[in-house]
Amino acid sequence: MLFNSLDFAFFFPIVFIIYWILSRNLKLRNVFLLLTSYIFYGWWDWRFLGLILFSSILDFIIGKAIYKEDNHNKKKLFLFISLFANLGLLGFFKYFNFFIISFVDAFSFFGKELELNTLSIILPVGISFYTFQTLSYTIDIYKGKLKPTNNVIDFFTFVAFFPQLVAGPIERASHLLPQFSKKLKFDYSLVKSGLLLMCWGLFKKMVVADRVAIIVNEVFNNTQDYTSASYTIATFLFAFQIYCDFSGYSDIAIGLARTMGFDLMKNFRTPYFSKSITEFWRRWHISLSTWFRDYVYIPLGGSRKGQFKLYLNLFLVFLVSGVWHGAAWTYVIWGAIHGVVIVIEKFSDKFRTNVFSKIGFKRPTFGNKVFFVFITFSIVCISWVFFRANSLEDALNVFLEICNINNYTWNFENPEIDLFELKKSLFFIATMLIIEILHNRINLHSFLNKQGIIFRWTVYLTAILVLLIFGIYGNYDDSQFIYFQF
Numbered sequence: 276m277l278f279n280s281l282d283f284a285f286f287f288p289i290v291f292i293i294y295w296i297l298s299r300n301l302k303l304r305n306v307f308l309l310l311t312s313y314i315f316y317g318w319w320d321w322r323f324l325g326l327i328l329f330s331s332i333l334d335f336i337i338g339k340a341i342y343k344e345d346n347h348n349k350k351k352l353f354l355f356i357s358l359f360a361n362l363g364l365l366g367f368f369k370y371f372n373f374f375i376i377s378f379v380d381a382f383s384f385f386g387k388e389l390e391l392n393t394l395s396i397i398l399p400v401g402i403s404f405y406t407f408q409t410l411s412y413t414i415d416i417y418k419g420k421l422k423p424t425n426n427v428i429d430f431f432t433f434v435a436f437f438p439q440l441v442a443g444p445i446e447r448a449s450h451l452l453p454q455f456s457k458k459l460k461f462d463y464s465l466v467k468s469g470l471l472l473m474c475w476g477l478f479k480k481m482v483v484a485d486r487v488a489i490i491v492n493e494v495f496n497n498t499q500d501y502t503s504a505s506y507t508i509a510t511f512l513f514a515f516q517i518y519c520d521f522s523g524y525s526d527i528a529i530g531l532a533r534t535m536g537f538d539l540m541k542n543f544r545t546p547y548f549s550k551s552i553t554e555f556w557r558r559w560h561i562s563l564s565t566w567f568r569d570y571v572y573i574p575l576g577g578s579r580k581g582q583f584k585l586y587l588n589l590f591l592v593f594l595v596s597g598v599w600h601g602a603a604w605t606y607v608i609w610g611a612i613h614g615v616v617i618v619i620e621k622f623s624d625k626f627r628t629n630v631f632s633k634i635g636f637k638r639p640t641f642g643n644k645v646f647f648v649f650i651t652f653s654i655v656c657i658s659w660v661f662f663r664a665n666s667l668e669d670a671l672n673v674f675l676e677i678c679n680i681n682n683y684t685w686n687f688e689n690p691e692i693d694l695f696e697l698k699k700s701l702f703f704i705a706t707m708l709i710i711e712i713l714h715n716r717i718n719l720h721s722f723l724n725k726q727g728i729i730f731r732w733t734v735y736l737t738a739i740l741v742l743l744i745f746g747i748y749g750n751y752d753d754s755q756f757i758y759f760q761f
Contacts, residue, residue, distance in 0.1 A: 277756070278473075278477070278524065278527045279481055282318065291534060294307060294308065295461055295535075298458075298460075298536075302428065305429060308432050308437075308455075309435060311437060312436055315437035316435065316437065316441070320400075323399040323400075326399055328431075330360075330361055330406065330409050331431045333356075333357065335427060341353045341416045342422060350417055354413060357409075357410065357413040358410065361406050364402070365402055365406045368399055401442060403599060407563075407566055408446060411445075411569075411570065414570055415447070426456070429455040433455060438537075438539070439532065439539055442521070442524050443560075443563070444529070444540050444541075444542040444561070444562035445562040450538075451539070457536075462536065465533055466534045468533060468720055469530040470534060472526050472530030473530035473534075474530075475526055476524065478523075478742060479519035479520075479522060480756070481746030482741060482742065483704060483707050485746075486699060487516040489700075490509060490692055491513045491663070495513070495664060495669070496665065499672070500691075502676070502684050502691065503683045504683050504684065506677050508697070510657075510659060510663075510673070510677065511656060512700060513663050514652070514659050517662070520756055522543040525542035529541070540562055545715060546558035550647035551620055552616045552617050553621075555651060568592075571591075571592050576588055586621065586622065589617050590611075590614040590618055593610045593613045593617065594607065596613070603666075604667050605661045606661075606662065608661045609658050609659075609662045657677075660674050703745070
């Protein structure tokens with residue numbers, strides 16, 4: 276079920292009302308929440324509910340076994356079973372065909388033709404997200420950071436919690452799991468705040484991302500038909516498409532959970548205003564970047580084993596991040612670009628500090644900040660080319676065209692890109708950025724609460740009208756969120 280679908284428009288109010296009617300009975304409330312979560316996920320394909328049930332049962336049992344076991348080797352064995360089973364399922368559904376094709380291509384490169392058949396495998400929506408969520412539970416118990424829960428309903432609901440089930444944020448058990456044991460009282464201010472955040476997320480998805488996608492999809496699906504200017508514009512637009520699509524989902528998920536009294540972690544903090552790629556990853560998909568930090572980077576040794584190991588570990592983490600995002604070499608290259616740039620940033624940190632101080636970059640002036648934000652955003656956009664392209668060949672073609680200075684032509688009388696759509700896209704991107712900047716400075720929700728009822732409802736009704744005109748009626752289909760494919 277999609278947040279931007281008519282089905283969800285009927286589903287949410289019904290769930291919301293029944294949930295708060297049952298809220299005084301903790302057990303009944305959580306059973307209802309679990310059932311609605313399974314209905315929400317099963318609406319897409321009920322057959323894959325078995326995978327969530329399997330992971331939930333396995334890690335509930337494994338978690339208790341690790342905690343009770345005193346023998347360190349047996350603890351490791353139990354953890355290995357959890358890792359092998361969960362990552363094995365993820366690997367099969369997500370990477371089986373990719374490895375088969377890559378294996379055949381490798382032999383073909385050396386002149387040996389192999390005939391191996393791929394399988395018609397449907398990737399279960401959200402498998403990468405809930406797999407990482409359940410793994411963090413068993414790993415934290417193994418590390419002694421968490422005690423296992425004895426409440427099977429709470430744990431199953433934690434794994435399948437429908438607001439963030441299919442695209443995050445990837446929650447830690449230490450943060451989300453205890454919330455299912457708390458009795459909650461209806462809080463109008465929280466519900467109102469959650470609804471406003473949901474509305475903002477829908478704006479980013481339906482008005483910005485889906486509108487921008489019209490141009491982006493046309494250009495990236497026809498990579499032989501455009502000039503350098505069009506590829507550059509489409510790449511710039513895709514940067515905002517994927518941001519508004521994914522952060523829009525996170526905002527809806529966080530807002531939806533908030534209306535039911537739950538607190539989910541913030542997943543984005545205006546990442547395109549970052550002054551380095553290192554800072555970008557502190558602001559982009561925060562739940563995933565912190566997951567890789569805690570469960571991949573630190574176990575690899577982090578920065579504790581010398582400079583070379585530090586650089587190697589950083590690069591490997593981003594390589595793994597690329598693989599996590601998708602079973603294609605384009606994602607591997609995307610991850611490698613970020614890994615290489617972050618290693619360069621770490622390696623050259625002292626040198627850059629000395630150079631910048633000598634040329635007058637000592638203080639972080641507005642001009643300096645703009646310069647570094649521009650450089651960082653440009654690098655991110657270059658990497659997005661590989662992330663968005665349908666194939667490695669398409670990605671290289673777009674990348675080379677963007678770098679081809681001689682091919683930057685633009686015909687205003689007969690442009691390659693629909694100018695009306697482009698103007699609308701740029702207008703809504705600018706609107707979104709202005710609102711986010713203002714919100715970071717003055718907290719627009721608090722600001723609205725202080726205004727009179729006429730002003731507030733003028734803002735609310737305007738937002739609803741914009742969604743109706745440019746979102747629902749302007750939406751050519753109930754487009755699914757980009758990160759559902761991961």
